[in-house]
Amino acid sequence: SAELTQDPSVSVALGQTVRITCHGDSLRSYYVSWYQQKSGQAPRVVIHSKTKRPSGIPDRLSGSSSGNTASLTITGAQAEDEADYYCSSRDRSGNRVFGGGTKLTVL
């Protein structure tokens, strides 16, 4: 099955910009989605269809994708953005796959 690779942890100073990346060959063929999971909570989608934000997600979160790399960018990070972030896509067989997750720390 396809694999998606993420950096285990990233940190950002309050108000600065951070990019969380996701690498995988499946991203050349299929769209990525991104999920935010805060401690003790269920994940929630923050970006789908590569770049679309569901209602209620602040516009400081944005998505992009090129080749085998997808990115989630947070412009002007806030304390409430501190969370684990997961990318997800699918493989040729229709199976779904998650990246290993990135823990974002806001300093």
Next chain:
Amino acid sequence: QVQLQESGPGLVKPSQTLSLTCAVSGDSVSSGNYYWTWIRQHPGKGLEWIGNIFHSGTTFYNPSLKSRVTILLDRSKNKFSLNLTSVTAADSARYFCARDQTGDWVGDRWFDTWGQGTLVTVSS
């Protein structure tokens, strides 16, 4: 607004079958373009896709779990279920049910709704 709620035993003995149910409200499990999904998360670890079922009854399973997993739809009760056989301590995790939405084409998928998850411990 769609809501999902997992239920099932929090403790399962080794070698037995883990059985969970996800009750769906605000939508029908028979509606199109959705895959009804199970995902788990081991303590302190990442998300692992277990498998899903389409409204037609077609299933997809994680190859690493396929020999032990069955996902079923119960249209009359508007819910879907997970059975995981021959469990070991490695199956102790929080189990989430989720709705997997399809966009404009088959390569555009995302989990738009999640249950809160239920913690399952495998122990004698």
